Amino acid sequence: MAAKQKKVSRNPDLIRGVGKYSRSKMYHKRGLWAIKAKHGGAFPTHPKKAPEEVKPAVEKPAKFYPADDVKKPLANKRKPKPTKLRASITPGTVLIILAGRFKGKRVVFLKQLTSGLLLVTGPFKINGVPLRRVNQSYVIATSTKVDISGVSLDKFDDKYFAKQVEKKKKKGEGEFFEAEKEVKNVLPQDKKDDQKALDAQLIKAIEGVPDLKSYLGARFSLKSGDKPHELVF
Amino acid sequence: MVFKRYVEIGRVALINYGKEYGKLVVIVDVIDQNRALVDAPDMVRSQMNFKRLTLTDIKIDIKRIPKKKALVAALEAADVKTKWENSSWGRKLIVQKRRASLNDFDRFKLMLAKIKKAGVVRQELAKLKRQSAA
Numbered sequence: 070m071a072a073k074q075k076k077v078s079r080n081p082d083l084i085r086g087v088g089k090y091s092r093s094k095m096y097h098k099r100g101l102w103a104i105k106a107k108h109g110g111a112f113p114t115h116p117k118k119a120p121e122e123v124k125p126a127v128e129k130p131a132k133f134y135p136a137d138d139v140k141k142p143l144a145n146k147r148k149p150k151p152t153k154l155r156a157s158i159t160p161g162t163v164l165i166i167l168a169g170r171f172k173g174k175r176v177v178f179l180k181q182l183t184s185g186l187l188l189v190t191g192p193f194k195i196n197g198v199p200l201r202r203v204n205q206s207y208v209i210a211t212s213t214k215v216d217i218s219g220v221s222l223d224k225f226d227d228k229y230f231a232k233q234v235e236k237k238k239k240k241g242e243g244e245f246f247e248a249e250k251e252v253k254n255v256l257p258q259d260k261k262d263d264q265k266a267l268d269a270q271l272i273k274a275i276e277g278v279p280d281l282k283s284y285l286g287a288r289f290s291l292k293s294g295d296k297p298h299e300l301v302f
Numbered sequence: 303m304v305f306k307r308y309v310e311i312g313r314v315a316l317i318n319y320g321k322e323y324g325k326l327v328v329i330v331d332v333i334d335q336n337r338a339l340v341d342a343p344d345m346v347r348s349q350m351n352f353k354r355l356t357l358t359d360i361k362i363d364i365k366r367i368p369k370k371k372a373l374v375a376a377l378e379a380a381d382v383k384t385k386w387e388n389s390s391w392g393r394k395l396i397v398q399k400r401r402a403s404l405n406d407f408d409r410f411k412l413m414l415a416k417i418k419k420a421g422v423v424r425q426e427l428a429k430l431k432r433q434s435a436a
Contacts (some may be wrong), residue, residue: 154416175406213407284410302406 152185155212161217164189165289165302171198173288177215177271185228192268195275195285200264202230211302215281220267222230246281307357309338312364314382315355324395327355328377330367339367343374360385363373 079098080088090098105112162178163171164187176198179188187205191198275281291297307313313329320343331339331347340355341347347370362380364373377383386392404412 109391135333163407182432195349213405279416281407281412286369287410300406301403 088215107238140198148290151183152181152205154181154187154207155210157212158187158205158208159214161215163204163211163213163215163285165211166198166203166207167209169203171201174198175211175289176203177217177275177285178210179217179220179225179275180222182225182227186227188222188225190264190267190271191285192271192275193264194268194272195282198269200225200260202227207300213281215271215278216238217271219274222267224263307359309352310361311366312362312376314358314360314362314386315340316358317350318356319354326358326382328362328373329417330364330373334349341370341373343370343377347384358386358391359389410417 080090080095083089088095096102101112158178158181160178160180164176164178166172166174166176166189174191174196176189176191176196179190179200180200182188184202184206185205187208188200188202189198190200272282275285281297309329309332311330311332315327315329317323317325317327322413325342325345327340327342327345327350329338330341330347336353337349337351338355340350342374347367360380360382362382364375364376367377380430
């Protein structure tokens with residue numbers, strides 16, 4: 070017999086707080102008379118458990134008594150909701166970035182990361198936008214889609230984009246006077262390879278559509294006469 | 303100035319204001335100085351102020367307040383749809399609608415096509431200029 074997951078009440082609500090059937094009707098409906106009859110006129114009971122010996126809790130004297138009464142802040146149990154992705158943004162959508170150094174660039178959307186940011190790539194060869202995270206609010210979604218089905222995106226998550234932590238070097242006196250070592254921000258070779266591998270598959274799909282490559286290479290701008298609220302993207 | 307388009311029963315008009323903006327309707331009756339009873343195959347017969355209507359050149363042959371079936375039959379017989387779509391006014395509206403519905407990608411492709419066409423025209427012009435100069 071399949072166990073029902075939700076127990077449906079036999080007493081439907083007329084309005085909230087008022088049931089359709091009275092106590093005596095419910096007694097009959099639940100079959101309590103049958104249970105009583107089965108057990109010879111009384112409800113079946115479990116034998117009462119003997120109360121266990123409750124050992125008095127041994128309180129250890131506190132190690133530290135603070136001088137003033139310090140108020141404890143209330144516990145914050147807030148869990149932030151995962152960012153809702155706009156319905157117009159699906160994997161493979163061409164997005165227009167609106168802010169930052171890549172503003173106006175048309176870019177391919179790959180997936181939404183757990184932080185809520187969108188993972189996006191130019192592709193790099195076409196318009197110079199690398200694998201990058203972008204906030205949904207700074208993006209216009211167009212209705213143009215690129216076929217992204219053959220691409221694996223499992224290795225890209227928020228940790229992939231974390232800043233590299235440099236080990237702190239203790240500066241000796243002499244080193245203060247030396248010229249500071251140039252902090253070189255070289256991209257590690259494996260990230261470059263990731264970009265190339267991902268883009269190779271995307272570019273194949275993009276070149277299948279005429280003019281799409283030059284479209285992604287061009288920046289978006291408002292021209293004279295354009296009314297943004299009337300433009301269909 | 304002579305008027306050419308009259309308000310009469312059977313006159314096809316374009317709604318130029320309101321929720322039904324851009325629809326073609328037929329005037330099936332005149333209510334008073336300002337209002338007409340209009341009807342179209344896909345709407346409920348209703349009253350409309352003349353100020354919301356722009357008369358077209360097309361007129362169909364119907365009796366006063368025909369039944370929906372009779373109206374549809376008369377519209378088919380007069381072939382209003384093709385007459386409208388072939389008229390310059392109708393064609394302009396179709397082009398406007400198409401332009402408004404263009405995608406960002408479509409607008410990009412349109413720009414490329416315009417540049418290409420302009421290039422070809424300029425080449426031809428240059429050729430003709432050289433011929434006339436020579």
